Amino acid sequence: MLELHGLDVELITGRTMPALDEDLRVLLFQVVRELLFNVKSMPVLIALPLS
Numbered sequence: 254m255l256e257l258h259g260l261d262v263e264l265i266t267g268r269t270m271p272a273l274d275e276d277l278r279v280l281l282f283q284v285v286r287e288l289l290f291n292v293k294s295m296p297v298l299i300a301l302p303l304s
Contacts, residue, residue: 258293 255261273281 258289260289260293262289
């Protein structure tokens with residue numbers, strides 16, 4: 254993500270993530286990817302914590 258889009262992405266979790274079925278994993282990936290692309294369009298944003 255950093256090389257292609259200039260976004261330094263870090264995932265920090267305080268616990269083990271539950272196992273998700275394939276459809277839910279794909280949906281989650283697509284939602285987070287869209288969020289990151291939207292963040293890219295806001296150049297004044299330095300950090301976006303998600304919890």
